[in-house]
Amino acid sequence: MAFGFALAAATAAVCTVLAVGKSPAAALWYAAGGYACFLLGRIDATGPPPAPDYLHSGRAAFLSLCIIISTRFFSSTIAVFCLVPVLAVLFEFYTRRFLTLGRRDTVLAGIALNLLFAVPALFMLSADPRFDTAALSGLLSGPAGASIGAIYAPAAVIPVLVAIHFFARRAAPELALLSLGRSYFQGAGMNHERARTALLCARGLLTSITLLVAGWFGGAVLVGPAPRGTKIGIARDLSTLAQYLCFAQILLLASSLAGSIFIAPLWFVVTGVVFFHKNMRRIFPHA
Amino acid sequence: MLELRGVRLPMGAETPISLEFETGSITAIIGPSGSGKSLLLAAVARRFSPPGEILIAGRSLSGITQKEYPLYVSYFDGSTPADFGETLHDFLLLARAHMKRFLHPFGEHHLQAADSAIEAFDLDEYRSRVFCTLPSDALRRALIALSVLRDSELLLMDDPVAGLGIHSMGIVQRALARHTMGGDRTVLFASGDLSFAAQTADRILVMEDGAVVEDIAPESLDADIIRRYFRTEVLVSRNIYNGRPEVHFFPGT
Numbered sequence: 001m002a003f004g005f006a007l008a009a010a011t012a013a014v015c016t017v018l019a020v021g022k023s024p025a026a027a028l029w030y031a032a033g034g035y036a037c038f039l040l041g042r043i044d045a046t047g048p049p050p051a052p053d054y055l056h057s058g059r060a061a062f063l064s065l066c067i068i069i070s071t072r073f074f075s076s077t078i079a080v081f082c083l084v085p086v087l088a089v090l091f092e093f094y095t096r097r098f099l100t101l102g103r104r105d106t107v108l109a110g111i112a113l114n115l116l117f118a119v120p121a122l123f124m125l126s127a128d129p130r131f132d133t134a135a136l137s138g139l140l141s142g143p144a145g146a147s148i149g150a151i152y153a154p155a156a157v158i159p160v161l162v163a164i165h166f167f168a169r170r171a172a173p174e175l176a177l178l179s180l181g182r183s184y185f186q187g188a189g190m191n192h193e194r195a196r197t198a199l200l201c202a203r204g205l206l207t208s209i210t211l212l213v214a215g216w217f218g219g220a221v222l223v224g225p226a227p228r229g230t231k232i233g234i235a236r237d238l239s240t241l242a243q244y245l246c247f248a249q250i251l252l253l254a255s256s257l258a259g260s261i262f263i264a265p266l267w268f269v270v271t272g273v274v275f276f277h278k279n280m281r282r283i284f285p286h287a
Numbered sequence: 288m289l290e291l292r293g294v295r296l297p298m299g300a301e302t303p304i305s306l307e308f309e310t311g312s313i314t315a316i317i318g319p320s321g322s323g324k325s326l327l328l329a330a331v332a333r334r335f336s337p338p339g340e341i342l343i344a345g346r347s348l349s350g351i352t353q354k355e356y357p358l359y360v361s362y363f364d365g366s367t368p369a370d371f372g373e374t375l376h377d378f379l380l381l382a383r384a385h386m387k388r389f390l391h392p393f394g395e396h397h398l399q400a401a402d403s404a405i406e407a408f409d410l411d412e413y414r415s416r417v418f419c420t421l422p423s424d425a426l427r428r429a430l431i432a433l434s435v436l437r438d439s440e441l442l443l444m445d446d447p448v449a450g451l452g453i454h455s456m457g458i459v460q461r462a463l464a465r466h467t468m469g470g471d472r473t474v475l476f477a478s479g480d481l482s483f484a485a486q487t488a489d490r491i492l493v494m495e496d497g498a499v500v501e502d503i504a505p506e507s508l509d510a511d512i513i514r515r516y517f518r519t520e521v522l523v524s525r526n527i528y529n530g531r532p533e534v535h536f537f538p539g540t
Contacts, residue, residue: 045372170390177381180368187437189357189385 007242013249022256025154027249032154033142033214034248035161038241040206040218042168046179046199054207055219055268056275057106058113062091063211064139065117068124071135084212089204096200104284114268133261141252141260142215157213164202172232175199216264217251219271288312288473289441294330294339296323298497303339306492306499310440311470313463315484315505316477318494319517324477325364327494328443331475332362343441357385361439363431363447371418375429378418379404382436400436407465408432409458424455431459435466442466444476448483456480460487481513481534486526508532 014027054060066087070080095101177185178195185192210218255263288310293303308314316324330337341348343359351359383397405414408428413421431447448456466472478484484491485505493501495516510523522535
């Protein structure tokens with residue numbers, strides 16, 4: 001029943017998006033973005049909650065800066081699309097392996113990275129007359145917001161996401177064990193180092209796909225239903241996915257009507273308030 | 288089942304530890320705080336590698352692969368996973384992860400084993416409750432249930448009854464007896480509760496400064512031994528059903 005409602009809502013959202021003049025490719029881009037958000041939530045559920053999402057952990061800001069800088073060096077969009085996943089994986093390894101940031105430090109680092117992103121973005125917007133605001137808009141709302149008409153790219157991304165989803169469903173017990181910690185995982189006869197490396201790669205890959213496809217609106221992970229559990233039924237899983245798709249299309253609609261430069265910061269603030277309201281005590285226990 | 292040959296713990300004891308543990312036995316390690324009880328268990332659990340040799344079922348511990356390890360050893364160290372959001376039943380099911388094929392679901396017999404563990408540890412009322420919301424006593428019982436449910440040949444437990452109420456202590460005692468009943472499973476546990484150790488184990492090892500200083504039958508545990516190694520005056524009575532020692536403090540001492 002829940003799946004039916006969510007699917008109907010997602011379909012209605014897609015139709016509305018198409019009705020306001022967006023191309024079918026835009027709807028498909030956002031479907032892929034919603035799917036990537038959902039899977040990122042699945043992967044993040046292997047860590048103890050709250051897992052700061054990719055907006056508030058600063059991952060989106062870091063990758064956005066990488067995109068801005070790399071577009072200055074590479075004129076090819078494909079080169080940038082190939083570089084970003086690599087940088088996302090390196091970022092995961094640096095913060096989780098080398099710095100081994102806890103949730104409090106992740107949030108503090110995220111605030112610093114977001115400020116770092118905001119300063120050059122605002123500078124470029126206000127001070128540099130050559131700066132293209134449409135490029136920044138595309139960065140915030142993803143290719144759909146930037147009206148990229150190519151339908152083959154999201155069509156290619158969706159099978160990759162389906163494969164990751166299938167794997168995450170089958171590996172649910174192993175992922176749950178991983179969330180229990182090293183001693184439990186190794187106690188079950190599995191190699192913790194190898195599993196953690198694979199998980200960091202998957203997280204980096206999904207973060208980059210989410211940013212490249214849904215832009216900063218990928219923060220849907222934060223307010224979406226928590227996709228935790230080892231025995232999630234297929235109906236509940238599809239229902240959750242449909243909710244993400246619906247949500248992504250609504251964000252696209254909002255960005256079409258009000259402009260992504262307005263919606264993205266608003267979205268960032270709203271999700272930030274929700275995140276801190278839910279998790280203040282866990283991140284700052286003595287506050 | 289388990290053999291320690293010249294194992295030296297980092298306390299620098301003169302005599303290394305050389306012991307054999309029979310299959311199907313329950314051995315308790317007691318001793319004052321810092322005597323090396325937990326370290327000895329941690330060494331067998333491969334948390335660190337002390338000098339000497341540790342053999343399990345005739346195989347060197349270092350020669351056992353990561354994949355084979357849970358078939359031989361299950362280790363309860365009392366650590367609680369933070370914020371685990373699964374139900375108790377799903378949590379216990381994870382104990383059988385090493386028995387299922389990678390990326391395959393749990394079989395019916397694993398589900399039944401988890402059900403049996405819930406029943407044996409009197410956790411039925413918490414079956415569908417989220418694990419991290421369990422009361423502390425039930426949570427500890429669940430952690431012990433998980434290590435028993437692994438069904439490894441050697442079960443290592445570090446202070447299993449610390450903080451448990453009398454009801455839970457009885458449950459754990461019966462569970463350990465049932466676990467070794469078939470004669471093919473061995474239990475080695477460290478305990479600060481001397482009465483529990485004497486009531487549960489077939490053999491008691493007393494440790495001091497990283498060395499095993501006494502190797503006795505539970506019936507032999509008396510006030511002299513406790514005074515010598517724990518520097519505490521106690522009264523030792525006998526359980527009227529099995530004649531085993533029960534340790535009591537003198538009021539006001």
